[in-house]
Amino acid sequence: MPYVLALDEGTTSARAILFDVEGKIVAVAQHEITQSYPQSGWVEHDPLEIWSAQIGTVSEVIARAQIRPSDVAAIGITNQRETTVVWNRQTGQPIYPAIVWQDRRTAPLCETLRQRGLADIVREKTGLVIDSYFSGTKIAWILDHVPGARAAAERGELAFGTIDTWLLWKLTDGKLHVTDVTNASRTMLYDITRGCWDDQLLAELQIPRSMLPEVKPSSLVYGEVAPHLPLAGVPIGGVAGDQQAALFGQMCVRPGMAKNTYGTGCFLLRSTGTAALMSQHKMLTTLAAQTGESLEYALEGSVFIGGAIVQWLRDGLKLIRSSSEVESLAQTERDNGGLYLVPALAGLGAPHWDPHARGLMIGISRGTSAGHIARAALESIAFQVADLLDAMNADAREPIAELRVDGGGSANNLLLQFQADILGVRVVRPAVIETTALGAAYLAGLATGFWTSREDIAAQWQVDRAFEPLMSRVHAWEKRQRWADAVERSKRWEEPR
Numbered sequence: 001m002p003y004v005l006a007l008d009e010g011t012t013s014a015r016a017i018l019f020d021v022e023g024k025i026v027a028v029a030q031h032e033i034t035q036s037y038p039q040s041g042w043v044e045h046d047p048l049e050i051w052s053a054q055i056g057t058v059s060e061v062i063a064r065a066q067i068r069p070s071d072v073a074a075i076g077i078t079n080q081r082e083t084t085v086v087w088n089r090q091t092g093q094p095i096y097p098a099i100v101w102q103d104r105r106t107a108p109l110c111e112t113l114r115q116r117g118l119a120d121i122v123r124e125k126t127g128l129v130i131d132s133y134f135s136g137t138k139i140a141w142i143l144d145h146v147p148g149a150r151a152a153a154e155r156g157e158l159a160f161g162t163i164d165t166w167l168l169w170k171l172t173d174g175k176l177h178v179t180d181v182t183n184a185s186r187t188m189l190y191d192i193t194r195g196c197w198d199d200q201l202l203a204e205l206q207i208p209r210s211m212l213p214e215v216k217p218s219s220l221v222y223g224e225v226a227p228h229l230p231l232a233g234v235p236i237g238g239v240a241g242d243q244q245a246a247l248f249g250q251m252c253v254r255p256g257m258a259k260n261t262y263g264t265g266c267f268l269l270r271s272t273g274t275a276a277l278m279s280q281h282k283m284l285t286t287l288a289a290q291t292g293e294s295l296e297y298a299l300e301g302s303v304f305i306g307g308a309i310v311q312w313l314r315d316g317l318k319l320i321r322s323s324s325e326v327e328s329l330a331q332t333e334r335d336n337g338g339l340y341l342v343p344a345l346a347g348l349g350a351p352h353w354d355p356h357a358r359g360l361m362i363g364i365s366r367g368t369s370a371g372h373i374a375r376a377a378l379e380s381i382a383f384q385v386a387d388l389l390d391a392m393n394a395d396a397r398e399p400i401a402e403l404r405v406d407g408g409g410s411a412n413n414l415l416l417q418f419q420a421d422i423l424g425v426r427v428v429r430p431a432v433i434e435t436t437a438l439g440a441a442y443l444a445g446l447a448t449g450f451w452t453s454r455e456d457i458a459a460q461w462q463v464d465r466a467f468e469p470l471m472s473r474v475h476a477w478e479k480r481q482r483w484a485d486a487v488e489r490s491k492r493w494e495e496p497r
């Protein structure tokens with residue numbers, strides 16, 4: 001059996017990627033996911049569309065690579081995290097659209113939780129800050145707003161799942177209602193040191209425990225694909241949230257190793273091994289992929305708008321026709337011309353956690369060009385990552401030696417050079433930038449003996465290109481000061497007055 005298949009259900013698309021035993025990509029299929037914005041600050045997906053898109057990619061990849069089920073040793077699942085689906089166990093029908101991680105509708109409920117003095121409890125138990133980003137308040141919102149939902153939940157008729165759980169349910173025809181530790185750690189309901197759902201937090205949000213999936217390690221044979229589906233009988237051997245899967249795919253498994261993924265958002269994760277380091281600087285503590293007996297942890301900084309600002313230049317401002325064009329447009333100018341763009345389009349995530357911040361551009365002059373805007377947009381991605389890394393270094397009291405990078409935006413050389421310059425740290429892009437899918441494949445392959453050990457896998461990791469810092473530290477510091485000033489001006493803009 002020469003292959004492992006990764007199913008990567010991201011925010012904007014579902015992908016199926018087939019890997020061989022050397023960790024090389026053999027075939028890819030991708031389907032876009034429709035984004036719905038029914039109200040300001042709301043973001044929804046259709047769970048049935050997610051399922052049909054994902055299973056469609058499986059059929060496509062099989063056809064493209066001309067393989068049979070017996071050629072696939074295992075399937076690994078990785079997913080956009082926190083996005084919340086609630087469905088009826090009997091009918092298998094979702095009772096409401098999936099509320100996406102970016103959705104801010106539960107900000108008022110989060111404020112109430114803070115006023116009830118729960119911030120420290122949430123942090124100690126879950127490693128998270130109270131924010132509408134996480135699943136807990138999204139589940140509560142569905143129970144409060146869908147007629148009859150709370151009563152049905154109390155009768156045990158409803159199931160909650162993040163996207164991994166939803167796909168596992170569908171792939172096994174309703175046999176499995178499970179999740180893995182990484183996804184559980186993003187719900188704001190899971191005690192990450194005891195390794196269990198937390199009754200106090202469930203009570204605070206009035207969520208019946210019967211709705212929750214069973215929680216398992218990330219590398220394990222969960223079950224097999226149902227008989228009527230493509231790849232029937234193939235074992236599902238790995239499940240992890242996409243950022244933890246990328247951390248694993250980058251083989252950042254020793255304390256102090258870190259990766260940043262430049263996708264729609266930016267997600268910087270730093271392994272802390274078996275120690276659950278609680279941040280003093282508004283970073284999150286989260287569970288890393290579990291491959292053995294012990295729980296492993298990471299510090300995480302999440303930025304909501306990363307590559308999405310490039311999409312805005314493309315779709316909103318129409319300055320470019322494709323995301324990759326942003327690099328050549330930015331190269332038309334030597335520098336940002338004094339222009340700073342704060343991409344707080346959906347508020348600010350870590351380390352600011354300000355849902356009321358909004359985007360701004362400052363420093364506009366008569367000489368400001370489209371090239372400056374492109375440059376300021378790319379720089380804003382790098383500045384946000386630098387803010388995260390500073391906070392993490394302060395928590396871990398040790399700077400990282402290098403930053404491994406992946407995700408769609410990591411194809412951009414100008415961005416990565418600026419990232420290295422502003423951080424003063426080497427930035428390394430691996431040969432395979434689909435590290436999210438690769439991580440899920442590794443987890444599944446480890447569970448089924450396709451790969452034998454972490455060492456076996458680590459030997460496959462290869463550098464495509466390393467970016468060394470070239471900018472003077474004084475110049476970098478000056479730029480960081482200007483950026484910090486711009487960020488302050490973007491805060492609290494949409495605060496109720």
Ligand SMILES: Nc1ncnc2c1ncn2[C@@H]1O[C@H](COP(=O)(O)OP(=O)(O)O)[C@@H](O)[C@H]1O
Nearest residue numbers: 010012263264307308310323324407408409412
């Ligand atoms: N060359 C590029 N430079 C900067 N950003 C890019 C580039 N190519 C793609 N992107 C951005 O990367 C994001 C897509 O990355 P991807 O890893 O596929 O995201 P996701 O998994 O969040 O859907 C988009 O927001 C896109 O605008």
Ligand SMILES: O=P(O)(O)OC[C@H](O)CO
Nearest residue numbers: 010011080081101263264
């Ligand atoms: O789908 P992505 O790659 O933008 O990742 C989404 C994250 O998992 C949200 O926490």
